[in-house]
Amino acid sequence: MPITGPGLAGRVLVPSFDGLRQSQSVLRVSPVVGVCNAGLKRRFQGLVVKAATTVAPKYTSIKPLADRVLVKIKSSEEKTTGGILLPTTAQTKPQGGEIVAVGEGRTVGNTKVEISVKTGAQVVYSKYAGTELEFNGSNHLLLKEDDIVGILDTDDVKDLKPLGDRVLIKVAEAEQKTAGGLLLTEATKEKPSIGTIIAVGPGPLDEEGKRKPLSITPGNTVLYSKYAGTEFKSADGSDYIALRASDVMAVLS
16 A cells, blocks of 8 residues: 555555446545545445354254255365365355255145255255354355255266256357357357256146146257356366256247
8 A cells, every 4th residue: 555654645446346346446545554534434335245144052953944944055165176275265155065954844725845855965056045154163054945956966067956947957068150150269259048958857836735847858958048047067067057947938949
């Protein structure tokens, strides 16, 4: 921070979070270390930091209610596949974990519907779902069953078993050339919204609490909504996306 001397204000560039777009703003800093212009407070109004709720040690168990489940979150990878240590800022936040407790289910119409996942199951969940808890020294997530994307018993997303009305799609590769035959660079390749259905869930619940099978099946080539779903990359580098069947717009043939 370039402070030029007593009585002279320094200039430091700080990111602005207005509109969630990072830009450069000038912050006036007093010669006294730690004393900043009041503009800093105005800049960061509305910036919410989400922290996990800490459960006191005197509580030894958590019983989810209704259709909620408790997931013990997998720890972030601390090394790359080549063994290089990752700094905290580069560690990918996991979206998977183990079911450690389930609720009693919910009532749909006159039917009592139990939780379909069992304790011990390894699951993948929606990125922004649930409430984070720090419990028994580990990070947990309390979320609704409907926020679980699928069950994943291996380390490869291609083996994901979707739940509910979700489907797993292998994304088609981006076109290498334009219609006129020009080669495309990585920066100009358009991300496709087309892929092949790999697996489908058992379907949504109807008004009587019964599963309604999906109309799309594995093997269908489909066009899906561009901004829907949760994206994954498999062990072989292929792109996959898990999304709700309602986000599939058309079957291609």
